[in-house]
Amino acid sequence: MHASRRQVLHLSAAATGLLAAAAPARAEGALLARRLRPGDTIGLVSPANATFEREPLKMAMEAVQALGFKVKPGQFVAARRGPFAGTDAERAADINAMFADDSVAGILAVTGGSGCNRIVDKLDYDLIKRKPKFLGGFSDLTSLVNAIHRQTGLVTFHCPVAGSEWNDFSVQSFKAVAMNAEAALLRNPVASSGDDLVTRDERISTIRPGRAQGRLVGGNLTVLASLAGSPYFPDCRGAILFLEDINEYIYRIDRCLSTLRLSGALGQLAGVVLGRFTKCEPGEGYGSLTLDEVFDDYFLPLNVPVFRGAAIGHIKRKLTVPVGALAEMDAQAGTIRLLGAAVA
Incomplete structure (x- = not known):
C-alpha cells in the first residue's frame, strides 16, 4: 500500500532529524592541529x-x-x-x-x-x-x-x-583556544555602561531562546554565501552557524541569507550565532527592511536558538572561534561553550 503524503513527510522529517542528530557525532573524530606553544x-x-x-x-x-x-x-x-x-x-x-x-x-x-x-x-x-x-x-x-x-x-x-x-581580550581568547587547548566559554567582554544609565556596547540580544549543540561553521556571510553549491561549502547538518559582515547594504545581507535558505543550509541547522554586522545599512532607494526584520524573517521560522551581538566580526575585540569544533550555544546567555579542546 502506498504511503500517504503525510506519512512521507513525516518519514522525511524524521530522516532529516536523524541526519542532524548524527552530524555532531562525526566531529568527535575531527582532525586537530597541535596546540601552538611559545617559541613556535x-x-x-x-x-x-x-x-x-x-x-x-x-x-x-x-x-x-x-x-x-x-x-x-x-x-x-x-x-x-x-x-x-x-x-x-x-x-x-x-x-x-x-x-x-x-x-x-x-x-x-x-x-x-x-x-x-x-x-x-x-x-x-x-x-x-x-x-x-x-x-x-x-x-x-x-x-x-x-x-x-x-x-x-x-x-x-x-x-x-x-x-x-x-588587544587583551583578543589575545586571551586566542591563547585559551589555540594555545592552552581549553574547552573555553566564548562570551563577549564584560560590558560597562560607564556613566550612562544603560549599557550600549557589547550587548547580546536573544532572537529565539534555547540551547543547542553542534559543530561550529561559518564566518563572513557574503563570503560564505559565495561558496554555496561548491564542495567547499560547510556541511550544515546539525551545525551551529555563526555569521558576521561589514559594509554591505541590508538588501545584500537579505540576498545572501536567501542563498543559504534556498541551498537548504538554513533548514539543517541546530542553532545560529550572529556576530556584528558592522556598517550594514539601508543604502539608497525607496526604503529597506531593518536588520532585525531580515534576521527575524530568515531565522525565526527555523525554530532553533538564535542570538545576535557576539564578539565575532570586523570589530576590535574578537573571539577566536574554532570551525569544526563541537560546541553548545546558549541564546539567552549569549555564549558558546566548546565541548572539548580544539587543538591537540
Whole structure:
C-alpha cells in the first residue's frame, strides 16, 4: 500500500532529524592541529589581499612575535598583482609550502581582502590532511577555514589576522583556544555602561531562546554565501552557524541569507550565532527592511536558538572561534561553550 503524503513527510522529517542528530557525532573524530606553544614558528601568508606598504606588514610580524612566536613570511607575502599578493598560483603555493614545512607550527593570514575564493581549488588537501596545522584568519579567510575543514576534517580558526588589533581580550581568547587547548566559554567582554544609565556596547540580544549543540561553521556571510553549491561549502547538518559582515547594504545581507535558505543550509541547522554586522545599512532607494526584520524573517521560522551581538566580526575585540569544533550555544546567555579542546 502506498504511503500517504503525510506519512512521507513525516518519514522525511524524521530522516532529516536523524541526519542532524548524527552530524555532531562525526566531529568527535575531527582532525586537530597541535596546540601552538611559545617559541613556535608561525608562517605568514597573504591569500586574500596585497599589503601595499611596508609598515603594515612589519607591524603584523611584530604582533605575532609579541604573542611569543617566531615568524616565517611566505615567499609571496609581499608580492603584488593588482589587489592580490601575487598570482593565484603563488598565493596557493605559499599556503601549501607552509603546510609542507615541518619547521612551521601554524599559519596565520596577514590580512583579509577578496582573493581566497580564487585559490580554494588550488590547495593540496591531501598534504593538509597528512600534516595538519593551525590555520587562522577571518573575513575573506572564511573561504579557506571552511574549505579546509570541509575537505580534510581539520578544525580551523576564525580569529584575528596578523594585522588585526591584538588587544587583551583578543589575545586571551586566542591563547585559551589555540594555545592552552581549553574547552573555553566564548562570551563577549564584560560590558560597562560607564556613566550612562544603560549599557550600549557589547550587548547580546536573544532572537529565539534555547540551547543547542553542534559543530561550529561559518564566518563572513557574503563570503560564505559565495561558496554555496561548491564542495567547499560547510556541511550544515546539525551545525551551529555563526555569521558576521561589514559594509554591505541590508538588501545584500537579505540576498545572501536567501542563498543559504534556498541551498537548504538554513533548514539543517541546530542553532545560529550572529556576530556584528558592522556598517550594514539601508543604502539608497525607496526604503529597506531593518536588520532585525531580515534576521527575524530568515531565522525565526527555523525554530532553533538564535542570538545576535557576539564578539565575532570586523570589530576590535574578537573571539577566536574554532570551525569544526563541537560546541553548545546558549541564546539567552549569549555564549558558546566548546565541548572539548580544539587543538591537540
